[in-house]
Amino acid sequence: MTWPFENDTSAITKKIAKNDIDKNRVKKVFSLTTIVFATALLMMLIMFESGYETTKDRMAEGQxxxxxxxxxxxxxxxxxxxxxxxxxxxxxxxxxxxxxxxxxxxxxxxxxxxxxxxxxxxxxxxxxxxxxNDLFIDSLPNGGLLNQKNMVLMGVAIFIIIVSALVIYNVFYLSVVNQVRQFGQLRTVGMTQQQTKKIMRYERKFLCRIGVPIGLLIGGLAGYLLQPDGWDWIAAVVWGIIISVIINFVVKVSLNRPTKIALSISPILSSKYMMERFDCKVTNKEKRKLSSLGLAIISITSH
The missing domain is CATH 3.30.70 (Alpha-Beta Plaits)
Structure with missing residues (x-):
């Protein structure tokens, strides 16, 4: 929200975030690939299992x-x-x-x-x-909380989510570390922590808006090809919404730590980091006394 006495800088933050994404192609490619891959796998697994159960139910009907x-x-x-x-x-x-x-x-x-x-x-x-009718019996729940197959599918889904979160976290963490100087310069010209959050939030939404729909499309198509007789549009839409929420939440959680690092960067910290990164050491030969004679010698030798 922008108050009447505040300047609306949303266009500037969006432009900075978009330029950052366009410039850091490695981050863009890795993040989008991870989001698409995780979304597609989750959608495929769920639609395959849902289609399998639906196929059994339809075959059992009328028998x-x-x-x-x-x-x-x-x-x-x-x-x-x-x-x-x-x-x-x-x-x-x-x-x-x-x-x-x-x-x-x-x-x-x-x-x-x-x-x-x-x-x-x-x-x-x-x-x-x-x-x-064994086919009808198989379509009924076994009475337990989770059968073995569902436990395996849930384990695979959790593994996909954890791996995706780690990849996205590492990609953005390295990106923020490499942009310490840039964030320090932006803080120097007056960028606030709230505007930094908006930049990170815009990057997250931008990647999810592209990656999640592509992943849902690929995963849904794969699920249909694996179980064409059990395809259900209502189930596909419902699970698509659920998976979208899960992926957005995973990406948001993955960016918490990189966002905190970006918010903690100050101009002084960025300068210190750049000196440590490039190993800027001051030797004894470079030391000069700040006296009148010393300053005069520096002035003469510099010309």
Whole structure:
């Protein structure tokens, strides 16, 4: 926010930040590549897993959840009156009747709950030949907090986020260290800490605005090619928004330390740093006494 009595310097800070990005091509390339790579990998992993689960659900739709074989007429009549059975389709065979059924609210059950419901019905009506739809059972949650596959995917996602944060941190840290003199000069002409924050914030937003959409596009395309039958636009949009927020947060956290370093730079500190960087040492031969005679000799020998 700019108060009425303040000068609006947003255009200047944006120009400085843009010139810094254009000048430091290594930082720009490494940062954009890291953001695109991390976003694309996260999007691909999530859309692949989501597409896999959606494919199983779609294949399980319209198929019987359980088939009871070799039933008698009496058992069929009892099954029709069973309150836990949602629908039943009976087929006459040489050995009696086969019944293809669906369980009430089976899609809301866990794998264990569904198996228990089927066992209760089969034992209640003395049914010995039962076949469960394995595809439907696989589409149900296993009842645990996280299954092994989800734990692996979460571990991979966390690893990608950590590596990306470290790369972005190191790139900007080295960039700030190499720009100590520049930040010191800007502080000399009156740049405030708030304006320095705006420069770093603009660079972060600039990189994320370019890198995140490209990464989402690449990751979404890869997820579609891996699981075309399970593609879901709503899931893609929702996960795209979530991943965008995560990546922006990771980049913001990664820039906290470099931003603090940039804010701590003063003109005196930048001069001291440049002397230490170029190893400017003063030898005894270069020392001269600041007396009238010494200054006169310096004046004569300098011409």
């Amino acid at each position: 019987p959840q359980v088939v009871f074989y070799d039933l008698s007429q009496q058992q069929i009549e009892l099954l029709y009156s069973e309150e836990n059975i949602e629908s039943i389709k009976v087929t006459e065979t040489e050995n009696g009747y086969d019944a293809s059924i669906t369980i009430v609210d089976a899609t809301k059950m866990t794998q264990y709950g569904f198996s228990s419901a089927v066992d209760n019905i089969s034992s209640k009506y003395d049914i010995h030949h039962v076949t469960r």
